[in-house]
Amino acid sequence: MQETLQNLLLGFSVALTPSVFIYAVLGCLVGTVVGVLPGIGPLAGVSILLPLTFGLDATKSVILLAGIYYGAMYGGSTTSILMRIPGEAASVVTCLDGYAMAQKGRAGPALAIAAIGSFIAGTFSVVALMFVAPPLARFALRFGPPEYVALIALAIITLSYMSGGSMLKSTAMALVGFFLGMVGIDRLTGYSRFDFGLAELGDGIGVVPVGIGLFGLAEILSSAETKAALQVIRPRLKDLLPNRDEWRASLGPIGRGTVLGFFIGLMPGPSHVVSSFVSYAVERRLSKHPERFGQGAIEGVAGPESANNSATSGHFISMLALGIPSGGITAIILAALMIHGVSPGPLFIREHPDIFWGFIASMYVGNLVLLILNLPLIGLFVNFLRIPYVVLYPIFIVFCFLGVYSVNGSVLDLWIMTGMGLFGYSLRKFDFELVPIVIGMVLAPILELSLRQSLIMSRGSYLIFVQRPIALALLVGSMILLVLSLMPLIRRGTSWIRAITSSV
Amino acid sequence: MFKSLKIQRILVSPSDRISGSVLFFLALGILWESRGLPMGNLQLPGPAFMPAVLAILLGTTGVLILITGANSPRLYSLRWEDAKHTVIVVGASIFATLTLEPLGYPIVATLLLGFLLGAVERQKLRLVLPLALGLSIGSYWLFVSIFRVPLPKGLLGF
Numbered sequence: 001m002q003e004t005l006q007n008l009l010l011g012f013s014v015a016l017t018p019s020v021f022i023y024a025v026l027g028c029l030v031g032t033v034v035g036v037l038p039g040i041g042p043l044a045g046v047s048i049l050l051p052l053t054f055g056l057d058a059t060k061s062v063i064l065l066a067g068i069y070y071g072a073m074y075g076g077s078t079t080s081i082l083m084r085i086p087g088e089a090a091s092v093v094t095c096l097d098g099y100a101m102a103q104k105g106r107a108g109p110a111l112a113i114a115a116i117g118s119f120i121a122g123t124f125s126v127v128a129l130m131f132v133a134p135p136l137a138r139f140a141l142r143f144g145p146p147e148y149v150a151l152i153a154l155a156i157i158t159l160s161y162m163s164g165g166s167m168l169k170s171t172a173m174a175l176v177g178f179f180l181g182m183v184g185i186d187r188l189t190g191y192s193r194f195d196f197g198l199a200e201l202g203d204g205i206g207v208v209p210v211g212i213g214l215f216g217l218a219e220i221l222s223s224a225e226t227k228a229a230l231q232v233i234r235p236r237l238k239d240l241l242p243n244r245d246e247w248r249a250s251l252g253p254i255g256r257g258t259v260l261g262f263f264i265g266l267m268p269g270p271s272h273v274v275s276s277f278v279s280y281a282v283e284r285r286l287s288k289h290p291e292r293f294g295q296g297a298i299e300g301v302a303g304p305e306s307a308n309n310s311a312t313s314g315h316f317i318s319m320l321a322l323g324i325p326s327g328g329i330t331a332i333i334l335a336a337l338m339i340h341g342v343s344p345g346p347l348f349i350r351e352h353p354d355i356f357w358g359f360i361a362s363m364y365v366g367n368l369v370l371l372i373l374n375l376p377l378i379g380l381f382v383n384f385l386r387i388p389y390v391v392l393y394p395i396f397i398v399f400c401f402l403g404v405y406s407v408n409g410s411v412l413d414l415w416i417m418t419g420m421g422l423f424g425y426s427l428r429k430f431d432f433e434l435v436p437i438v439i440g441m442v443l444a445p446i447l448e449l450s451l452r453q454s455l456i457m458s459r460g461s462y463l464i465f466v467q468r469p470i471a472l473a474l475l476v477g478s479m480i481l482l483v484l485s486l487m488p489l490i491r492r493g494t495s496w497i498r499a500i501t502s503s504v
Numbered sequence: 505m506f507k508s509l510k511i512q513r514i515l516v517s518p519s520d521r522i523s524g525s526v527l528f529f530l531a532l533g534i535l536w537e538s539r540g541l542p543m544g545n546l547q548l549p550g551p552a553f554m555p556a557v558l559a560i561l562l563g564t565t566g567v568l569i570l571i572t573g574a575n576s577p578r579l580y581s582l583r584w585e586d587a588k589h590t591v592i593v594v595g596a597s598i599f600a601t602l603t604l605e606p607l608g609y610p611i612v613a614t615l616l617l618g619f620l621l622g623a624v625e626r627q628k629l630r631l632v633l634p635l636a637l638g639l640s641i642g643s644y645w646l647f648v649s650i651f652r653v654p655l656p657k658g659l660l661g662f
Contacts, residue, residue, distance in 0.1 A: 051647070051653075052651075054651055054653055055647075055650060055651025055652055055653060056651075166569075168565055168568050168569050168572070169523075169569060171565055172527050172562060172565040172566065172569065175558055175561055175562040175565060176527075176530070176562070178558050179534060179555065179558050179559075179562070182554060182555055182558070186551035188551070189542075189550065189551050191541055191542070191550075191551040193538075193541060193551055193552075193555065194534075194537055194555075217597070220593070221586070221589075221590045221593055221594070222586065390621075390625040390627070391621065391625070391627065391631070391635075393620075394616070394617050394620035394621050394625070395617070395635075395639060397593070397596075397597065397616065397620065398613050398616060398617060398639065398640070398643065399643075401597075401600055401601075401604070401612075401613070401616075402609075402613075402643060402647065402655075405604065405609075405655065405656075406647060406651075406653045406655070409654060411601060411604060411605060414600075414601040414604065415601055418594065418597045418598060418601055421594065421597070422590075422594055425590060429519075429582045429583070429584075430519050430520075430522075430523045430582070431519075431576075432523070447554075448554045451549075451554065452549045452553065452554070455546055455547070455548075455549055456547070456548060456549075459547050460545065460546030460547040461546075
């Protein structure tokens with residue numbers, strides 16, 4: 001406990017340095033704008049703005065990007081409440097009661113409760129992150145290659161299971177990602193693989209051009225048809241405060257959303273989206289008047305908004321403690337750290353305490369900054385909604401080019417980004433998830449190295465994965481999820497056979 | 505005649521059948537490309553081992569998507585209204601990729617913004633010109649002078 005507090009003091013000494021603090025504030029401001037703008041979610045925002053971190057050190061980079069992430073989570077609620085247009089996926093559920101409240105003239109309290117709930121949830125989840133990540137990292141020091149193989153299998157299966165769409169499609173995308181991560185020189189034997197004679201591919205395909213292509217450019221291609229600037233309700237500052245009944249009704253949902261969001265956030269996948277829906281369902285189930293939900297119940301804003309902000313901190317745990325990103329955003333932030341020569345994993349907290357604890361402290365600071373800035377500046381932020389998307393997207397495209405070229409000064413990376421943009425656009429049409437591609441790509445080198453090392457250790461026996469307790473436990477978890485996800489297919493056995501025969 | 509019939513057949517195919525087939529052929533492609541690499545054995549897996557395992561899993565997943573996708577939406581029914589716009593934006597991106605180093609970042613960024621804002625989105629010149637020039641020169645200055653990231657100077661040579 002005392003050691004944690006000492007480390008936190010170290011973190012605050014880093015985060016409150018004016019040159020670092022300014023990036024936490026900047027990240028929160030930019031993130032809020034990203035969250036407010038419909039058509040550009042936190043993932044696309046973090047991807048497109050990644051180049052801003054290239055001239056910074058690792059601490060400032062991660063603080064800036066994380067600020068953009070949770071700033072976007074805050075900002076996403078604004079458009080949901082004022083226009084019934086979710087700024088990002090996790091705010092979809094806020095539209096239901098938030099907009100209904102706005103129509104009844106209670107937009108201010110809805111925005112205030114969303115911001116205060118997000119602040120409480122964000123702060124609580126950072127405390128939990130602070131206490132969970134270091135012991136988890138110490139535990140992960142016991143991991144050898146077989147445990148890493150089992151952990152990655154669990155992460156990918158959970159990600160596919162949690163993603164809203166087809167598990168088969170998500171798994172296929174993770175496999176495509178693994179394949180992309182294997183391009184280049186094999187680390188164990190020095191053979192070049194799938195480089196088609198291009199020397200630049202020797203180091204492999206970069207995560208940045210793939211990430212910016214899939215999440216930045218593909219998002220722009222899919223949203224570029226959005227033409228008009230939007231009409232918004234503009235609340236006045238004096239109307240922001242909730243009344244006594246609204247406060248009372250919100251406290252329980254904020255508390256439950258915070259706890260729920262943090263635990264759901266630990267799981268790989270779009271946990272911040274899932275957490276907001278689960279929280280809404282829980283609040284509706286617990287309510288004495290469930291019929292009020294959808295008609296302007298403040299609990300329907302307080303719970304989901306707290307849950308999705310709490311989930312953002314939970315999301316960081318596996319990336320910081322294990323080096324395993326649990327979602328697209330953490331994969332991009334991991335890539336940003338790797339560009340600066342820092343590899344998150346079990347040794348990260350021990351080797352880079354200034355970055356880890358500076359990051360933790362910056363999250364406290366960021367949550368406070370967001371609370372202070374978001375409510376008074378709400379009028380300013382909604383002004384961004386007046387800029388038509390047709391003016392914004394060309395600027396985003398220039399940023400994509402700037403970002404990708406800045407990493408290695410490579411034109412090949414620009415080709416990869418453009419190709420990935422088109423690939424991502426097509427995959428979205430065919431209802432495929434894009435996040436597993438980047439996660440698979442980031443994890444591919446670890447998976448391959450660990451699998452081959454495990455087989456060398458066991459002289460070719462796969463039993464090594466069931467003889468070690470941690471690996472076995474992780475694999476059992478994977479199997480349970482796999483069976484659960486295959487249940488519908490097994491139940492539909494006969495129609496499945498019919499489908500095969502009709503296709504022949 | 506045959507060609508248009510073939511296209512029609514593709515358009516009325518369930519989308520998952522098409523994506524499943526593409527994944528299956530991608531898996532075959534990976535196996536084909538791995539053939540020149542040593543496979544090794546289980547005691548000492550070679551560089552082709554993991555790609556081969558992945559290709560088998562990807563091929564299997566592709567086949568499963570194909571056979572379970574009979575009821576997925578038909579290809580023509582997917583929303584393609586934005587396809588023309590996408591082709592223009594991708595075309596502009598390809599132009600920018602090809603010309604970034606010979607022409608330089610400031611010129612290419614100005615042209616890209618000018619084309620997309622002015623020609624594609626038909627915005628007024630009094631918005632397009634200052635925005636395109638200001639953003640390209642401003643971002644060039646920011647990245648080169650502040651972030652110390654080298655960007656191609658190209659024709660301007662400054």
